[in-house]
Amino acid sequence: MKSKMKILLVSVVAITAIVGYLKIRQSADLNTLLLENIEALANDEDFEDIKCIGLGSVDCPATHVKVLRVYAPYSLSY
Amino acid sequence: MRRILYLISLVFLLLSSCVQKSPNADCIYADFPQTQELKAKEMQLDTVVFRYPFRIRIQDDVAMVLDLHGAEHYIQAFRYPQFTYLASFGKHGDSPDDMLSAENIRWDGQNLWTLDANKNELTKVVFFESGDSLLREEAVSLDKKILRALDFVQDNDSTFIIPDYSGDNRFCFVSRQGELLHKFGNIPTTNEDALKSARPALAQAWRSFIDYNPRNGVLAAVTQLGEVLEIYNLKDSTHVVRIGPHGEPEFVVSKGYGIPAGIMGFSDIQVTDKAIYAVFHGRTFKELSQQPKGKEIDGGQYIYVFSLKGEPLKKYVLDRYIYGISVNEEQGIITATDVNSDEPIVEFKM
Numbered sequence: 001m002k003s004k005m006k007i008l009l010v011s012v013v014a015i016t017a018i019v020g021y022l023k024i025r026q027s028a029d030l031n032t033l034l035l036e037n038i039e040a041l042a043n044d045e046d047f048e049d050i051k052c053i054g055l056g057s058v059d060c061p062a063t064h065v066k067v068l069r070v071y072a073p074y075s076l077s078y
Numbered sequence: 079m080r081r082i083l084y085l086i087s088l089v090f091l092l093l094s095s096c097v098q099k100s101p102n103a104d105c106i107y108a109d110f111p112q113t114q115e116l117k118a119k120e121m122q123l124d125t126v127v128f129r130y131p132f133r134i135r136i137q138d139d140v141a142m143v144l145d146l147h148g149a150e151h152y153i154q155a156f157r158y159p160q161f162t163y164l165a166s167f168g169k170h171g172d173s174p175d176d177m178l179s180a181e182n183i184r185w186d187g188q189n190l191w192t193l194d195a196n197k198n199e200l201t202k203v204v205f206f207e208s209g210d211s212l213l214r215e216e217a218v219s220l221d222k223k224i225l226r227a228l229d230f231v232q233d234n235d236s237t238f239i240i241p242d243y244s245g246d247n248r249f250c251f252v253s254r255q256g257e258l259l260h261k262f263g264n265i266p267t268t269n270e271d272a273l274k275s276a277r278p279a280l281a282q283a284w285r286s287f288i289d290y291n292p293r294n295g296v297l298a299a300v301t302q303l304g305e306v307l308e309i310y311n312l313k314d315s316t317h318v319v320r321i322g323p324h325g326e327p328e329f330v331v332s333k334g335y336g337i338p339a340g341i342m343g344f345s346d347i348q349v350t351d352k353a354i355y356a357v358f359h360g361r362t363f364k365e366l367s368q369q370p371k372g373k374e375i376d377g378g379q380y381i382y383v384f385s386l387k388g389e390p391l392k393k394y395v396l397d398r399y400i401y402g403i404s405v406n407e408e409q410g411i412i413t414a415t416d417v418n419s420d421e422p423i424v425e426f427k428m
Contacts, residue, residue: 049332049333050332050333050335050337054374055129055130055147056130056376057130057132057146057302057345057376057401058302058338058342059282059285061282061333061335061336061337064179064195064196064226066130066146066147068366068374068376069338069363069366069367070337070338071337072330072332072333072335072337074332
């Protein structure tokens with residue numbers, strides 16, 4: 001009887017931990033996606049918010065011209 | 079009760095190990111066993127003015143220089159080692175024979191291949207020694223499945239290896255006719271979030287420069303951001319990843335695009351018969367943006383030398399900032415391009 005209780009207790013803890021982990025992951029994914037969508041809706045389709053500065057070797061996403069720096073004030077960190 | 083606690087801690091350990099994958103300790107290098115300072119010798123050019131000398135390729139007595147922002151032509155040929163001007167190629171323009179951009183140049187016997195990413199085209203150029211001229215011989219249109227060709231090497235007479243922005247794989251094997259044959263390799267990132275939800279941006283951030291030595295089968299790639307070296311041995315199918323102190327490429331995402339953050343990493347790589355040489359910058363974009371206007375210095379002050387297996391061997395500290403290199407191991411000479419100077423070709427004695 002005692003060992004059955006132990007197994008039950010371990011199972012409950014394990015299930016709770018797995019469900020908790022999955023929930024956290026799902027909400028993180030949702031948050032990222034949500035933020036990207038909000039950002040996409042907030043901006044037009046042009047590249048006004050992406051600034052490409054100087055002559056260099058970094059690919060400017062807007063024009064594919066090689067520039068010194070690319071700057072985007074409204075962006076998500078990864 | 080102890081057993082219960084043990085089982086609970088085991089469950090948590092297993093779950094936490096799934097959350098974040100940390101890089102294998104074998105991949106990481108902290109420093110180089112040897113450091114040597116090198117002084118540049120400026121090569122005197124007679125007439126040509128460069129805007130951004132990005133690559134230099136030397137073969138026998140001819141040196142080709144790729145000017146990334148060439149006003150009229152992208153490629154200039156010089157007699158080596160005198161650096162007297164011979165010819166120009168790759169006129170900037172919209173006509174079918176002109177080029178819209180130039181990513182790299184590679185010798186192929188007496189011929190030269192160039193990659194125009196904006197036209198999605200590889201062009202074969204013939205160098206006529208007698209007339210000191212460069213003539214376009216053929217153009218290979220690349221498969222539209224290649225999402226912007228970023229660099230190229232030749233595997234043999236019938237295949238090109240090309241990294242692109244798709245992010246699905248690291249490299250594309252492309253036929254001599256430009257057809258995509260197959261892809262291979264994966265971005266060796268530990269950033270699971272980016273892999274899952276921002277793969278195109280991740281691929282942009284992991285933009286790499288490559289080189290291949292058919293004699294030893296070593297294909298090496300270095301990242302433009304961060305500090306990652308990857309070595310694929312195509313002969314024995316081994317793959318090595320080396321990550322330096324600055325870590326993986328850092329980026330932010332805006333409108334689905336990968337915007338560079340963190341540091342400028344490598345800008346050129348050469349695989350010789352004995353080692354791998356790579357130009358390293360190591361300055362943050364913040365530092366670069368804080369330079370006084372009109373006095374910005376671009377380029378890398380270091381040449382890192384790795385073994386063909388990726389072990390760090392030597393770090394050269396240079397007296398100037400360079401971009402592209404051509405290493406001659408036999409003569410112990412590194413010829414380099416300097417985008418900041420009016421004398422843009424320099425030589426270092428190793």
